[in-house]
Structures are given as C-alpha cells and as structure tokens.
Amino acid sequence: MTTPGNTLNTLNTTDTPNPEFINTPWRDPQQRPFIEIEGLSKRFGDFIAVDAVNLKIYRRELFTILGGSGCGKTTLLRMLAGFEKPSAGRIRIDGVDVTDLPPYLRPVNMMFQSYAVFPHMTVYQNIAYGLKKEKLPRAEIKERVGRMLELVQLTALSKRKPNQLSGGQRQRVALARALIKQPKVLLLDEPLAALDKKLREQTQFELMNIQDKLGITFVVVTHDQEEAMTLASRIAVMDAGDFVQIGTPSEVYEFPRNHFVASFFGSINLFDATVTSVDAGELCVLLDDSDTEICTRYEGELAVGSACKIGVRPEKLLISTERPAEQGNTITRGVVEDLAYKGNRSIYRVRAQNGRIIMVSAQNKQRSAHLPLEWDDEVYLSWPSDCSVVLTA
Ligand SMILES: Nc1ncnc2c1ncn2[C@@H]1O[C@H](COP(=O)(O)OP(=O)(O)OP(=O)(O)O)[C@@H](O)[C@H]1O
Ligand SMILES: [Mg+2]
Numbered sequence: 001m002t003t004p005g006n007t008l009n010t011l012n013t014t015d016t017p018n019p020e021f022i023n024t025p026w027r028d029p030q031q032r033p034f035i036e037i038e039g040l041s042k043r044f045g046d047f048i049a050v051d052a053v054n055l056k057i058y059r060r061e062l063f064t065i066l067g068g069s070g071c072g073k074t075t076l077l078r079m080l081a082g083f084e085k086p087s088a089g090r091i092r093i094d095g096v097d098v099t100d101l102p103p104y105l106r107p108v109n110m111m112f113q114s115y116a117v118f119p120h121m122t123v124y125q126n127i128a129y130g131l132k133k134e135k136l137p138r139a140e141i142k143e144r145v146g147r148m149l150e151l152v153q154l155t156a157l158s159k160r161k162p163n164q165l166s167g168g169q170r171q172r173v174a175l176a177r178a179l180i181k182q183p184k185v186l187l188l189d190e191p192l193a194a195l196d197k198k199l200r201e202q203t204q205f206e207l208m209n210i211q212d213k214l215g216i217t218f219v220v221v222t223h224d225q226e227e228a229m230t231l232a233s234r235i236a237v238m239d240a241g242d243f244v245q246i247g248t249p250s251e252v253y254e255f256p257r258n259h260f261v262a263s264f265f266g267s268i269n270l271f272d273a274t275v276t277s278v279d280a281g282e283l284c285v286l287l288d289d290s291d292t293e294i295c296t297r298y299e300g301e302l303a304v305g306s307a308c309k310i311g312v313r314p315e316k317l318l319i320s321t322e323r324p325a326e327q328g329n330t331i332t333r334g335v336v337e338d339l340a341y342k343g344n345r346s347i348y349r350v351r352a353q354n355g356r357i358i359m360v361s362a363q364n365k366q367r368s369a370h371l372p373l374e375w376d377d378e379v380y381l382s383w384p385s386d387c388s389v390v391l392t393a
Helices: 073-081 123-133 138-151 167-179 197-214 225-231 249-254 259-264
Strands: 035-044 047-057 062-067 088-093 108-111 185-189 217-222 234-239 242-247 269-279 282-287 293-297 307-312 318-320 329-341 345-352 357-363 378-384 389-391
Touching (some): 047 073, 062 073, 073 108, 073 185, 073 217, 108 167, 123 138, 123 167, 167 197, 197 217, 197 225, 225 249, 234 249, 234 259, 242 249, 242 259, 259 307, 282 307, 318 357, 345 378
Parallel strands (some): 062 217, 062 234, 185 217
Antiparallel strands (some): 035 047, 234 242, 269 282, 282 293, 329 345, 329 378
C-alpha cells in the first residue's frame, strides 16, 4: 500500500483562513487545501476515463467540474465519494488520506446524476430516512428535519409524496436528504439537469444560498457552461479525462488557455496573426488582414515570426459606419451579411475582407424602432486591443 498521502501535504500550511484571501483561498500560498487530488486516474480496461489529474479544492468553495458528455466527470466524483476505486493516485480530505476508505467512512455525501427520492415516503420521511437509519433519538430527528425543511423551503409541503411535487421541489427534497447528515463535502452530479430553464436558474440561486448558509464545500458537476459560471467559485474545465484549465468564471471566460476552453464558453472570433515581438508576459502580433499591431498579455511560449490566432469575444467588438479612434484599438472592415434583433441586443454576422465571418454582439442601448445598421452595410469593426486573447491550440 502507498504511504497514507504524507507527500500530498506541504509543510507550513494552515487551516485558518487569511482575511486577505477570504473569498479566494486558492491564492493564499499558506492555505491548506480541503480536498487534495494527486495523480488520480481511472482505467476501464484499456480506456482511460480519468487521466492522472491533480486538483486542490478549498473549504467553503462551490467548485464546479465542467465538460462534455463522457469526459470523466461522474467517474471523478465517484472516486471522491469512494464508489469507484482509483487505478492510481491519492485523495485527501480535511487532512486525511481517504483513498482506501469505503464511502461510509468518508466525510462526503453524493447526490447522484439521476437522484432518487423514495416515492412511497412523504417529504418529511424522505429527509428523515438517513437519520432514522442511524437510530438517532426521535426528538433530534424532528429538530434536524424541521431545520432542513426550512432551509430548502419545504416546511409547508412536508406531508406530500414526491408525485405531488414539482420537479424543483423534488430536487430540493433530494438536496435536503443529501445535506441532513451534515457532510463536510457534498458532491452533486448534474443536480439541476432535470429542471426546465427558468426553474433551473431559480434553483441555482437557492443552491448558492444554501451552500453559503451551511458553509459546506460543494463540488458540482455540470455540462452547462452558464450554470458553472453562475454557481462556481472556480471551474475545472475537463476534456477526455484531463483538466484543460482551472480558474474563476471570469478567468476561464476572459483568459481561456486554448481554443477548446474559449469556444466552450460562448462564441469567440478567431483572426490569423503573426508574432512580431515577445517581451516578459507581453506579446505583439500583426493581424494578417489588418495593418494594426496588437500587444497583449501572454504567458506561453511563442517565437517571433510564428503563426497564432487572436480570439475576440463578440461583445468586445464595436460595429460602426464611421471609422473609430485609432488609440488602443484594433480596427478591421467588413460587410453586414446577417443580423438578428434580440431585444436587449443585436447579433451581427459580418463578412471580413478575407472572407471570414465575424460575430458581433451589440447592446441595444438606444430606444428605437429602426435598426441602426442594415444588411449589406459597410462597417468598421474595432475592439480594445487588450481584449485580444492569444490562442495557440
Ligand atoms: N464501468 C465502466 N466501464 C467502462 N467504461 C466506463 C464505465 N463507467 C464509465 N465509463 C466510460 O468512461 C467515460 C467517462 O464516463 P463518465 O460517466 O465519467 O462521463 P461524464 O463526464 O460523467 O459524462 P455525462 O456528462 O454523459 O454524464 C465514458 O466514456 C464512459 O463510457
Ligand atoms: Mg455523468
């Protein structure tokens, strides 16, 4: 057997939150991670479902794991819960190596992808079930279930059976059942997938409030980017069993590490470019179909003369018939090929001089029954140069 994870923990770390990093413990070099995953892999025969991943999650985080179908999210969560034995690697939770512990000895509870509530039991009985099994005194069960019902706002419905509840209410019963045993970590596998869009958005906020009130560390798996952005303290973007990028919602959106992450979170326009200079964290490139040089933040390795792509989000682009100011802007030209009025904003598809289509999302700030631009209008497209993302893969 491997030694119980002593290598996972670095010395000189602490559990006491540093006020300076209260909402961003991952930036505190002294903070000890609450969940620590090192070199964790899972093979099913020849197939590698999870490929030697490393991850540190901090106390009270609402951490999301995001990725397409089959990328290994559930497998990773099942290893954390103890339902799946890792092929390699260690897991440590709250200072204890749990890799070889069975599920019931881990300070973890899991809400499964297809959550099950008992159909023949009332809401109350469903929530009380775990405590009854532990043979806790009646009065304590009543008190704890009562508090839980209040937390998930189901007190008035406690006598109903699941088939007399809406999808969102059933979801909250499942959540209450998972929370009642006061786990240190709650693992939630696609907790809101069964809900329609509106209910889902409402339940996202409820989930965040409940997590905040209880101070439990949540690890939420989802394949919905918007949901991950709304919920998460940080997001791990997963692809083919590996993490492609781990960061806050704004980091992964504004500073995607590669094209996969960039296009996973909304749309991004890509321009071909050639590197003209490289200097400590700053890279300058010349867009292939423009004479403007763009200098922007870049921490990777690219040599002068090499080709790369510049990514720009549609909402960063300004579309206008007049040539915009040069200062700090990248400017290119095109013709409006398509437009869609969406009320709060309009989406333009502009054909650039090199034939490529560029998407622009423009806020409709003025109140007008007339569109400011029409099909076939010749337009300038511009964006602040520092909104450019250098993408190599
Ligand atoms: N018991 C198993 N035996 C063989 N292959 C498995 C087993 N469990 C999962 N897999 C494979 O491992 C990969 C990852 O599965 P996993 O359930 O973790 O995906 P996921 O990211 O949760 O996907 P989804 O979003 O569809 O739920 C898939 O390709 C799946 O087919
Ligand atoms: Mg899954």
